Amino acid sequence: RYKGNFNASEQTEKDLANKVEQWWNLGETLNPEQKSWRDKLGSGYRIDRVRLWREIARVEELRQNDLVAATYKIRGMRLLGEDRFGDLPFVLRTLENKGFSREATVLEAMYSKPSQQEKRCAELLDQALLDNLHNSNWEYEFIDDRREKSSYRASVIVSLYNAAKKLPLFLKTLQHQTLIQSGQAEVILVDSGSPADEYAVFKQLAPELNIPIVYARSQQRETIQSAWNRGIDLSRAPYLSFLGVDEIILPDCLEVLAKELDKDLSLDWVIGSSLVTNVDMQGSWVNDIMLYYREGYNQDLVYLETCYLSWVGSLYRRSIHDRFGYYDASFRAAGDTEFKNRILPFIKTKVINRTLGVFWNYPDERTTQSSLAEIEDMRAWYLHRSLAGIKYAFADRKVEDMEKLIYQCLCYRKSYCGHWSTDLEYAYNLSLLLKEKMPESTALKYFDGIKTLFNSYRALDWIPKISRLSPFSLLLNTEKLAKKIQEEHRALGNPLANLGFKPTYQIFNDNRHEQHAYLWFTEISK
Structure with a gap:
């Protein structure tokens, strides 16, 4: 299915529209009631997403939907934690042209120079606090x-x-x-x-x-x-x-x-x-x-x-x-x-x-049903999830508060869901801060497992050498690893276990799959 999509024609606007629809169908199960079981197996892919999203971005760029293309490329950087494919210049240029200069500044701080990321992100967070201390002197019609x-x-x-x-x-x-x-x-x-x-x-x-x-x-x-x-x-x-x-x-x-x-x-x-x-x-x-x-x-x-x-x-x-x-x-x-x-x-x-x-x-339609909110969330949400953002939130907090949140990162319920979710990326970054504050913390017994599983989940989003069976083999191995680490972490115990909070690792219930993971459907002319 990948090979067929990659080789599909791009000669005309109709070709491009057909191609982006094919990629959409790989990313989400479109019209499931109209599909046979064979068709359903070839849709709704939730691994190797960076490849899929970057290919959608490339086609959308050809269709002159630059902002949507930039949104998908931002996702790739966010999931991989770096600008692995050199997409940042296009993203910054597009955001500047579309009126998102502040978001461009945040992305540049997060992904242009890794050695300066924490310092530059901290400066942006502190500046946002200062910039909004006072209300305006309003005039009215x-x-x-x-x-x-x-x-x-x-x-x-x-x-x-x-x-x-x-x-x-x-x-x-x-x-x-x-x-x-x-x-x-x-x-x-x-x-x-x-x-x-x-x-x-x-x-x-x-x-x-x-x-x-x-x-x-x-x-x-x-x-x-x-x-x-x-x-x-x-x-x-x-x-x-x-x-x-x-x-x-x-x-x-x-x-x-x-x-x-x-x-x-x-x-x-x-x-x-x-x-x-x-x-x-x-x-x-x-x-x-x-x-x-x-x-x-x-x-x-x-x-x-x-x-x-x-x-x-x-x-x-x-x-x-x-x-x-x-x-x-x-x-x-x-x-x-x-x-x-x-x-x-x-x-x-x-x-x-x-x-x-x-x-x-x-x-x-609501405003938040466009990629606008996702782009702004780089400044509103993801900046605060960086190591600098976590230090902004927890610099003056008790170690016990940090430990408790690490435990909850491994098993919590979103307010609109009934199942248990995880947030391994936040747990990893919060653990880095905890290591600075109290290296002997008992919560850090979880750190190696958190790091291993976080990297394994990240590896599912970009599979460098892909073959017919490699994605499913990698998924199966990651599921086995998740189960193994879950058993190890449950054996360690935690203060929240008596409240029902036991580490529960389901790949697709991690926050990386539950937030900004859906597709943006652009207009298709028939």
């Missing part, structure tokens, strides 16, 4: 302020862009918040230069709603992080909540979460679980999709799975921004992730065991 009090207990900040059709249902649902009903919470609508007429909808609804609310509009389109920073500036409350018009919270959500913050002055951010649902264009429920279930939460799990701490069904102290800074308005899709990683070392968070947030998944 107009502000329609219908609040009657100078202070409230909680603010709900809502960014608006092309939201006119969804706004009525959102506001009519939000008004049932118990804190809003009692006049203790305000709603702040920030119109980011939207081409739709949300303001007309607002003016029509406001008298009927009769709630503390302000509508502010910027003159030009801005990022959602800019809108949130504007909302913070307009807020008159010590506690903040952020929602989109396709997200909602249960009626007592703000009241329940505010009580948690009231009774523990050291607590900064509190959240419950959140349900994702499909709705039709009128907002009527169609079906439930999944639950972000956060039971068993501890704050360091956010370093392994960012959705453990989020915004829908949460509330946090406004003073976080006074102490540690604001959202980075240069982000278009991943600014929430970057903000969490930037401030997480300095705050205290908590989960309560209630479902308080609901996502309304309308049948239209």
